[in-house]
Amino acid sequence: MLQRQADRYGNRAFVTCGGVSWTFAETAEVARSWGQRLSDAGIGAGDRVLIHCGNRAEFLQAYLGITWIGAIATPVNTAFRGAQLAHVLANARPKLLIVEEQFQPAYDDLGKDAQLPPLLWPITADGIQTSGSTAHPALSGAAPVQPGDIAAILYTSGTTGPSKGVCCPQAQFFWWGIYSARALGVREGDVLMTALPVFHTNALNAFYQALLLGCEYVLVPKFSASGYWKTAADCGATVTYLLGAMAAILMAQPERPQDRQHAIRTALGGGVPARLQDPFHHRFGIPLVDGYASTESNFLFYNRYPSARPGSMGKLAKGAEAIVADEHDMPVPDGTAGELLLRPTEPHSFASGYFGMPEKTVEAWANLWFHTGDRVVRHPDGHFNFIDRMKDAIRRRGENVSSWEVEQAIMTHDRVEACAVYPVPSELGEDEVATAIQLKDGQSLPPLALIQYLETRLAHFAVPRFVRLMEAMPLTENGKIKKVVLREEGIVPGMWDLETTGYKIKR
Structure with missing residues (x-):
């Protein structure tokens, strides 16, 4: 794709970061030259390369080089620490770790039992520092990858277990670009600006939108509320992602x-609440496109402003089949809540499974449907509404938080x-993350001390904001904690709130 578009658009501006x-x-040459460096270091087709890096050009250099030679890019959330990072x-089982210097201590803290890769390339102020190279034959072109070959493994937070590595084929990213551009009305020559983290699907797929449509891709280092519109004006952005x-x-x-x-x-x-869409458009002059997608599937539901059902997922677009199903995977009538099941109509346009987790793959793709784990309802007019997760998941600031991982910590x-x-x-x-705590007999633990204990063991966005100290937990007849009771009670009087203390979580 990249070489074809480079031949077509040549000296047109493409990447700014x-x-x-x-x-x-130039981007095609970046991919070729970094592919050569990786090849010289012994990286080949199918090898995993872990990229632990924020929104900077070095991420794109690594990603492009990895995919150019048919290796598998494995970005890691820059907030991962402790057990989360060790699990990834x-x-x-990466052959090479490319890590920004500021994140190196997270690996040093893992201890001698951590399964670190044999090669390490740090990213310093001077760029990626390569090592372990032996001259290999010069690359004449990109590796002959197939649509179903894995381009990247993206780790998403689990619900009742550790993070799962979603295997994203080459063709899935192609269709991400096509379907997202369709939803947003992207057209040739647009300037696409994103401040979302590039290790997630959203910012990565904006790159593919720009690649396929002949646009400029502007990757902003981080989101700044006070400077967002100035940044947009300075780069001439015509499309952005919130x-x-x-x-x-x-x-x-x-x-x-x-x-x-x-x-x-x-x-x-x-995910912008319906109540904000009119005020946002009135103030900033920008219509928002709501929708639904997941790392495992694609951008197949969208709802443009103004909508007859603001806040809904929208209607199913061409590219997939969808049913709302009961616990037996049987369709339920319109107006009845059930789990959203999806099936692609284009080959390899969805993820191919979870890396190294065959049992989770079989579970999620049972009966040849991808089980999203999302409870939705379909209306007679074809609109879908998201209700909640079927399992115990938390969505905070655009990140999925595994309650299981937080509880383990x-x-x-x-x-x-x-x-x-x-x-x-x-x-x-x-959401905000809340935790109810029952201490051992005779023990005391100030909530802030617990937070300080957790901030070195969890991603910053997973550290609880609210702490509720309990004399005893509400239990089922089988002795399991009844979380539904805690969720329904919500924020109760006297619940400790981190935001009121002035303490800032370390990142």
Whole structure:
């Protein structure tokens, strides 16, 4: 794809990131040259290369080089720490780790039992520092990959277990670009600006949108509410990408003249509450496109502004079949809630499974349907509405939080007898992480001390905001904690709130 588009668009601007700019032709040469370096280091087709890096040009250099030679890019969430990071290493078994210097201590803290790869390339202020190279034959072109070959493994938080590595084929990224551009109305020559983390599907698929449509891809180092519109104006952005909390944060900023001094024509607004869509459009002049997608599937539901059903997922677009099913995978009538099951109509346009987890793959793709784990309802007019997750998951600031992983970290504290982690509503939309704690007899544990204990063991977004100390947990007849009771009670009087302390989680 890249070589074909480089031949077509040549010196047209393509990638801009942190002061670095490449044309289409230059980007193809970046891919070839970094593919050569990787090949010289012994990396070949099918080898996993872990990339632990923020939104910077070095991420793209590594990603392009890896995919150019048919190896498998394995980005890791930059917030992963402790057991989460150790699990990714053990599951992916990478041959090379490319890591930004600021994140290197997370690996040093894992201890001697960590399954570190044999090769390490640090990213310093001077770029990626390569090592272990032996001259190999010069690459004449990209590896002859097939549509079903894995391009990347993207780790998503589990619900009742550790993170799963989603195997994303080459063709899935092609269709991500096509389907997302269709939903947003992207057209040739647009400037696509994203501040979302590039280790997630959203920012990666914006790259493919730009590649396929002949657009410019602007990767912003990080989201800044106060500077967002100036950045958009400076780069000439015409399309941008927001998640629910980001839109709420932008709306909370003081009104400024820059609010409308931009060229943005449309924006992804996934998860933006219906109540914010009119005010957002009135203030910033940007219609938001809501929708539904997952790392395992694709962007197949979208709902453009203005909508007859604001806040809904929209209608199913061409590219997949969908049913709302009961616990036996049988369709339920319109207006009845059930699990959303999806099946692609284009080969390899969905993920091919979970890396190294065959039992989870079989479970998720049972009966030849991908089981999303999302409870939805279909209306007679064809619109779908998301209700909640079927299992115990939390969505915070655009990140999936595994309650299981947080609970495992809490239970390593020697003063904790039992705990439950669950979502409570956030004033910014989505969820906040709450935990109920039962201490061992005779023990005390200030909530802030617990938070300080957890911040070195969990991603910053997974550290609970609310702590509820319990004399005893609500239990089922079988002795399991009744989380439904805790969720329904929500934020109760006297519940400890990190936001009121002024303490800032270390990142």
